Amino acid sequence: MFLLAPAPRFSTVAPGLLNSDGQLTVSLPILNIGTADAANVRVTKISLGSAVRRSPAGLPLPLGILPVNGTASISPRFNTTGLLVGGKYLLSVQGTYEANNLTSGFAINRYIVLPAPSQSPVVYLKAHVDVAVQPGIWTYTIFNDEPVGSTQFIALFSLEVGSPFTVTGVPVGWEVETDNVSYALWVASDQQSPYPHHIPPGGSLGGFQIQSSKIGSESTGYLVAAWNHQLDQAGLVSPDLVLSPGKSV
């Protein structure tokens, strides 16, 4: 009689697809249909044919523990330039996980058909964050990609961090709130209109910096939020992923 050790087994189902604003967002559930929990699940490669990946910009992407019968979702975004509506493209996801004191690899491949463009169910702020990584130092630059004339001015940047860190860079006119373990939140210090230190449409601001004893990076979540200068109230937000000190690397 042969006894097989309990082991995770990865699977997926038809992903959610959104073709909007020249980008394809794929909401891909990853299921553990095996017999053991998978720990320290990390996605190390995501591709869709030859399409340029917009998010996550950097890998690995940690997914944590994926329990038996559990599901984790990833949402990579790709430029649709060069892709045809109705065309069939291979989505490939690779990664690693730990089980039974072993680190193993997994791969998920699935063909998807590019849907026709449609309206996004959520309107996000047009913005992105770049990071320059040196050993132990992560420096972020925020870009406001709203068209000139937009009322959306960036006033806040919140970053998820996986390891203990210290904030070593705060742009002039901004202040920071942090627990030095899991998050840093930078916010413009302006007290009243015209809020001169908010990042205007088409503008950018660098100098958001943290340091950590961890050398490796992994993709973590961030949020950029705008203030609507016309209405003098909260504006749109832009969540995404960016590299920060890794929890497990």
Add this chain to the structure above:
Amino acid sequence: MQKVSSLFKRVVKRPATPSYKLAKVVSDERAIDVDGKSDRNDVFDGITRVLGSSMPRRQALRISFMGVIGVALAEAGLKTAWAAPECLCLGRIYDPLVECCTPSGVQRKKNNPNLAACPNKVVNPEYVCKPNGCGAEGGTKFPPTIGKADFLTCCGAPGTSGAGSHDCCWGKCGNDRDNCDLLFLACLDSACQTAYPGSGIIESIKRSACQQAAVAYYGGVSSFIATSAYESAQSGGCDCCAESTCAQTCLGGSCFNAPSCDNDFGCVCFQTVEGTGFCHRGQPCSTTSPCSSSSQCPQGWACVSVTCCGPQSICVQPCTVIGPAALAFETEGPTTTGF
């Protein structure tokens, strides 16, 4: 064709009694082999019934011998190949331990992403919610905290029971998705207000940015793009059906004496070379091909050794054929079932 018609009438008129009795005894044997606990007296009761039936005695003894061997193997802690649970569902064999018979056919019991095909879905008794944090179900990954506002508890923190979390709400079989999503929004909004209750402009920017993130997160998870993630979560929390025992089973007979499947006299049960039952609709021997295992046969077909086509093992078609029409009795000559 005239000959075919007359043969078909013979099949219809053929008394079903021997087949029924055989199937019943086989069913008893399987119950023993599957759980290995039944009283062996049941087997010998079954043997007695078979010997008292109108079945050919040689076949009855063969079947009985198989049952005795099965018990012996069960006593030794082994399961016989022909002991695997085999039930019938719309003419197809299925294993009730891992599959369900639904109006649309056989469905996977566990982790079935197509729960819409499972009208009798039930809570998976083995399911335990183990949340895994703030994911990207809505097409966008949100951080688990916005400053000190804790979104993680609302999503479902890893290593916790996740009580009241979105992960566990989605995972509980039968939970209403809209309700889960609204509870999620309320939880996120509350986290923002708790973290930043003040009234200054900086505090207001932090709180309102957090609340905007909450609304955007809710917008994502409640949208169509998150539907596959919701269905995946439900597939873990639900079984396609409850524990069931099959009403109809199938064990292979022999040439001219194969039990019918699902009371369809044109559909009879043969035993595959792997030892499992297979519901087969007779076909001309000339349309078969030799084989040594079912993997060598077309998809959905099986390799059987005892047919009316001679001693060699051959690939035979199922009763329910998906795709091209079943091979009919269009040609002269012997057939797999002898009719």
